[in-house]
Amino acid sequence: MGDSVIEVQGLVKRYGPLAAVDGIDLEVRSGEVFAFLGPNGAGKTTTVEVLEGIRPRSAGSVRVLGHDPWKDRAKLQRRVGVIPQDFTFFDKITPVESIQFYGRLFDKRPDPTRLLREVELEEKADDAFEKLSGGQKQKLGLALALVNDPEVLFLDEPTTGLDPQARRAIWDVMRALRRGGRTIFLTTHYLEEAETLADRVGIIDHGKIVALGTPEEIITRFGRRPRLRIEGSPAIAERLRGEWSGEVQVEDGRTLVEIRTKEDVLAVLQLVERSGLPWSEVATQKDTLEDVFIRLVGRMSEGTVGTKDRRAGPPVARVKGVP
């Protein structure tokens, strides 16, 4: 990871009396994928729009590629690429025409075929925007964000509302972009998206950052200790509570036993064996980012989709908070 590309200190954005972003600090380094994770209305979009330079801030210092995004917007525009939330474009214009349009605006000579191949949209090159599916529209958004060959990409909820296949297709494109060495600032409320794509994650809630680091760092710092999961008689938990020094819980009929070391695993198993109670399976279990997220944010807020929900398809009604 290289130099710092985005530096934010004490960023505050107020709408009237409400602070949508309430004093956040963060740093994103060159070439990394940073995921900004939080429930709806947490302040993700407001933050990213301040970084893009399309919204002024109320207080704090913000530097993107060394520029103040609000003051040096014109300069910054040429070096960053943006997909706003709910990306839309001109209904009657095709992807190829859209890319040519952006090329003229940015004074670049993009190769539409190459860009569309990069985002896997070649086969829709000459279809009007209104005829594209949600995922294809997002792919066009990505292609347009790449026209000016940006150093930093801001992707504001790029897969919200897409079905699982479309979401995975976008992830593939994003992985390819990351390999190309671009810095990516991603906001999402999909935990899996943050976990699979991001080098580092910031969890934001009520305008404040509640956790920041690599997914492993966050899990280590905020997660519970590892547990041994035992499938078997519920009486096992009763027995262990009397004999084991660590925490013992029952979840979905399974016994969860807190462990500190590898030796603890053997010790617990010996206790179980000695009890003579029936058991079928054991496994060690660690907290996921999702578990940590629920602990930190205190809820799986509406619209926030965790790994366990992924087969459920796109989120249902999303509650819009502050714009």
Next chain:
Amino acid sequence: MRPIRVWAYFLVFARTYMRNRVGLFFSLVFPIILILLFGAIFSNTGSVTVDLYVQDLDGGSALSHSFISALNATGVFSVHLVSPSVGNLSSWLSTNGYTTGLVIPLGFQSSYISHVPVRVVLYTDPAQTSTAGIAQSAVNGVVSEFNLQATGQSAPEVGVVGLNVGSHTYQYVDYLVPGLIGFSILVAPMFSMVNLSSQYKKAKLFRQLSLTPLTRGEWLLASILWFIVMVFASTLVMLAVGRGAFHSTVEPDALTFAFLLAGPVLFVSLGLLLGTVSKTPESAAVVGNLVTFPMMFLSGTFFPVSLFPDYLQKVALVLPLYYVVDGLNNTMVFQHTSAALVDLAVVLALAAIFFLAAIRAFRWQEQ
């Protein structure tokens, strides 16, 4: 300001417009339907020569003579002189069953030379609307020329009145062609811009554009350029249909082009302004209609304003489109260059005001 960016959005807008048939319908097809419809309804009135009974109370002064010959020269009138001794011209006209008369007052020449306002009185029969309108327009034209001759000259040279319409006679369709060109200048830009500016806001397309180097000024200029193209296209179509179907003989001159350029600036800006100040697409549509429809009917697009009752004529004077249509009539029908220049000045001033107001009010995104 970068021309390449103006061109970039111009292309996007042009393609959107061409692929969206509603806009094309209002720009090109609808005016054709109107000219065919109105032309067919009123073409049976044929070409008009109005019998004008002139009572010269100024005792045959040199100026009243030249005024009468100017009336003659319009080709609209067949002038008949009536003796002052018949008394009140109005009752004489009705007694004899004539419809149109004009009184040149005593002291016409001396007032004119000493710059004292003087009125000629035109009698028309309100029941004969087309005759009355044509007579009023033509007399107004002659009067304007006289007034312009008098301006700034201590001793105007009498008799140098050239209306330069030769033996031309006007038909209804001759008013309809410039009127419907005015209609195109108004309708497509207003409806498109009101609709588009509120739709783009709702669909967050302005936010999308704000992420590019395109400026608001470039965006507005590109939109204006597209409507200028559409207005030129519609003008050609109107002239061709007028000529082909109704033997209209109106001709655009250099000054006509000034209106075809300035008109779209005015109405694209006004449309954007209305769309911008409206909170929702629905309220924008209502506001757009409230502004557009009165202008569409009361500015002389379908019928000459001179046919309207007095109070409606006064209303027309506050409508921006009136000056466009009046200007087009002055350049294409009457060849009143000086009167057209006054109209053009009004149109340019309004265009500048609305352009600046729109640019000031319009933002890519609310903060």
